[in-house]
Amino acid sequence: QQQVKQSPQSLIVQKGGISIINCAYENTAFDYFPWYQQFPGKGPALLIAIRPDVSEKKEGRFTISFNKSAKQFSLHIMDSQPGDSATYFCAAEFNDYKLSFGAGTTVTVRA
Amino acid sequence: NAGVMQNPRHLVRRRGQEARLRCSPMKGHSHVYWYRQLPEEGLKFMVYLQKENIIDESGMPKERFSAEFPKEGPSILRIQQVVRGDSAAYFCASSPSDRGSYEQYFGPGTRLTVT
Numbered sequence: 001q002q003q004v005k006q007s008p009q010s011l012i013v014q015k016g017g018i019s020i021i022n023c024a025y026e027n028t029a030f031d032y033f034p035w036y037q038q039f040p041g042k043g044p045a046l047l048i049a050i051r052p053d054v055s056e057k058k059e060g061r062f063t064i065s066f067n068k069s070a071k072q073f074s075l076h077i078m079d080s081q082p083g084d085s086a087t088y089f090c091a092a093e094f095n096d097y098k099l100s101f102g103a104g105t106t107v108t109v110r111a
Numbered sequence: 112n113a114g115v116m117q118n119p120r121h122l123v124r125r126r127g128q129e130a131r132l133r134c135s136p137m138k139g140h141s142h143v144y145w146y147r148q149l150p151e152e153g154l155k156f157m158v159y160l161q162k163e164n165i166i167d168e169s170g171m172p173k174e175r176f177s178a179e180f181p182k183e184g185p186s187i188l189r190i191q192q193v194v195r196g197d198s199a200a201y202f203c204a205s206s207p208s209d210r211g212s213y214e215q216y217f218g219p220g221t222r223l224t225v226t
Contacts, residue, residue: 101153
């Protein structure tokens with residue numbers, strides 16, 4: 001049973017474009033929603049995160065939008081760069097440590 | 112300041128053999144978490160350990176899998192009598208406390224292939 005559903009599975013964007021990744025969850029006990037970036041051969045690294053009492057959080061070119069009533073959240077990568085090419089995972093946490101991950105989105109930024 | 116270290120990075124085992132995966136947490140971290148990533152899937156929580164204690168093993172398969180984090184030395188994830196379905200990437204993460212996953216830092220993973 002996948003608790004966090006992520007789409008699309010992959011996307012290709014031109015340099016300077018916007019990448020958008022969507023996630024949805026069912027468990028209302030989740031109280032923290034991080035996004036991870038993973039490069040080939042590396043472990044996931046925390047990119048940006050949001051709590052459900054906030055509807056949007058922005059850090060540099062990365063923005064999370066959160067819709068609590070719809071139980072959905074998304075990652076927007078503005079002005080996408082070739083160095084952003086990676087796999088992105090959304091996740092949801094409860095009990096302060098247990099993470100449930102989405103299946104991942106492979107982003108390819110074409111120069 | 113070394114990050115989380117995992118070894119081996121790649122491990123090949125024949126069906127029926129044992130696999131031992133090691134995780135050395137970051138300095139000052141006493142909490143370790145193991146996750147499994149199957150092909151085309153996200154990471155799935157397996158077990159959470161503190162020194163000499165298993166705190167939450169709700170994600171561990173009931174048979175053949177075990178984990179420990181001794182007082183001295185790395186955390187070990189042990190898989191007995193491996194089967195092809197065990198082929199996956201196994202990641203560990205460490206944190207200095209249990210106050211939030213934002214404190215979890217992931218290692219590079221061990222890719223297990225069962226032939």
